[in-house]
Every structure is written in C-alpha cells, then in structure tokens.
Amino acid sequence: MPDCLQFQGTIVVSALYAIHHDPKNFKNHEIFNPERFLGEAGNLINNSKIVPFQTGRRQCLGETLAEMSAFLGLVYLLQTFNFEKVPGFHYTLEPKEREEVVHMPEPYKILAIPRIHF
Numbered sequence: 010m011p012d013c014l015q016f017q018g019t020i021v022v023s024a025l026y027a028i029h030h031d032p033k034n035f036k037n038h039e040i041f042n043p044e045r046f047l048g049e050a051g052n053l054i055n056n057s058k059i060v061p062f063q064t065g066r067r068q069c070l071g072e073t074l075a076e077m078s079a080f081l082g083l084v085y086l087l088q089t090f091n092f093e094k095v096p097g098f099h100y101t102l103e104p105k106e107r108e109e110v111v112h113m114p115e116p117y118k119i120l121a122i123p124r125i126h127f
C-alpha cells in the first residue's frame with residue numbers, strides 16, 4: 010500500500026485572474042469598479058467575459074447555492090440595518106495586495122443601525 014495518494018495525468022488550472030484583468034475585455038482593468046457591471050438603468054449587464062464560477066466542464070457545482078446564499082444574506086442585512094459611513098474614517102475601494110488567489114478589501118469600519126426598533 011502506498012503511504013500517500015498519487016495522481017497521474019494533467020491538472021488544468023484556470024487563470025481567472027488573467028481572464029478578469031484582460032484589457033481587451035475590460036476598460037481600466039486595474040481599477041476596482043463594481044459599476045462597470047451595471048447598465049444605465051442600474052440593471053445588471055450579462056457579460057460572457059465574466060466567469061467567476063468558471064465555465065464548461067469544470068464549472069462550479071455550487072454556483073446556484075453560492076449566489077442564493079449571498080443574495081439572501083445581503084437582503085437580510087439590508088432589511089435589518091441601515092448602513093452609514095463612520096465619520097472621519099478613510100475609505101478606499103482599492104483592494105489590499107493579492108493574497109493567495111483572492112483580493113481582500115482593506116479592513117474598514119461601518120455603522121450598522123437597526124431599522125426596526127423593538
């Protein structure tokens with residue numbers, strides 16, 4: 010019996026960072042700008058160049074669950090709290106340096122004020 014698992018074959022790792030930073034697909038690709046995904050009426054633009062869940066045979070099996078969970082979590086927070094900036098706190102949209110495979114935002118403070126008073 011081998012004392013560890015051994016894999017043979019080819020591993021394909023998708024370059025999602027490169028895909029989403031391709032200047033051919035995204036204007037000002039180095040700038041964090043969530044509004045680039047919105048149309049003039051504030052509607053979400055469907056763009057086949059955006060593939061955070063990968064596409065094809067290796068597409069994420071949890072995509073629907075992840076999107077529903079994010080939607081429900083966000084809606085719950087927005088129904089429960091009003092969010093306001095902390096006066097005097099310096100906010101930036103620039104992400105921290107890349108860590109591992111994802112970008113993280115800089116730590117920030119925000120006021121969460123309950124909408125319902127018991």
Ligand code: HEM
Pocket residue numbers: 021022023025061062063066067068069070071072074075
């Ligand atoms: C925001 C949340 C998520 C993101 C951005 C995401 C993204 C991805 C990406 C990019 C891949 C393809 C990796 C590759 O290139 O091979 C993948 C694969 C996969 N994901 Fe997710 N994922 C998320 C959440 C989830 C959840 C919640 C589940 C399960 C409950 C899940 C299950 C899987 C599985 C099983 C695969 C492997 C699919 C395969 O190779 O056949 N993911 N995910």
